[in-house]
Amino acid sequence: MTHSVTLVVVLAASLIAVASTTIVQDCGSKATVTEVRVSGCEVPPCLLKRGEDIVVEIDFENLKETTKSLTAKVHGNIGGIDIPWFGVDKDACNDLTVGDCPVDGTEKIYYSAGVPILSSYPSVAVIVKWQLLTDNNENAACFVVPAQIV
Structure with a gap:
């Protein structure tokens, strides 16, 4: 492969990776959330x-302190009322694809969790x-994002 073709392939892969990032609002993360x-x-x-x-995937690093565990807490706010989102493993350590618990302060962590959208949920x-x-x-990481159940 020539240098220019290699550069095009690398740039295309980078754009695909960037395109998959979701725009969210941070809500007080202590770590640096990278994506x-x-x-x-x-x-x-x-x-x-x-x-x-x-x-749902969260990549973060540079947590200022070591923690033995990570707990996932997920809520849906409907009309000003927080409703727990069922089906998410509370032990976030089970959903780490890079890194592990205990989380060292300098460690890169990639978290990936499957989330069921139940048929019984209202639109x-x-x-x-x-x-x-x-x-x-x-x-450690916190974000909010508007959504529509359809």
């Missing part, structure tokens, strides 16, 4: 299809809040 991906969603509101599963607008909490109940 959040919600499958099928780049620009909110994310369309969550009933009867299907989505994948409604929701603000999803996703937190990965440390031992001290602080946000």
Whole structure:
């Protein structure tokens, strides 16, 4: 492969990776969140299809302290009321694809969790809040994203 063809392939792969990032709002992460991906969603509101599963991925690093565990806490806010999102493993350590628990402060962590969108959910607008909490109940990573259950 020539140098120019290699450069084009690398640039194309980079654009694909960037294109899959979801625009979210940070809600007090203590770590540096480098990327959040919600499958099928780049620009909110994310369309969550009933009867299907989505994948939520969070990449972060530089957590200021070591934590023995990470706890996933996910809520959907509908009309100002927080409703727990069922089906997400609370032990976020089970969903780490890079890194492990305990989390060292300098470690790169890639988290990937499957999320069921149940057929019984109503078609409604929701603000999803996703937190990965440390031992001290602080946000290692936290984001909110508007979504629409369809």
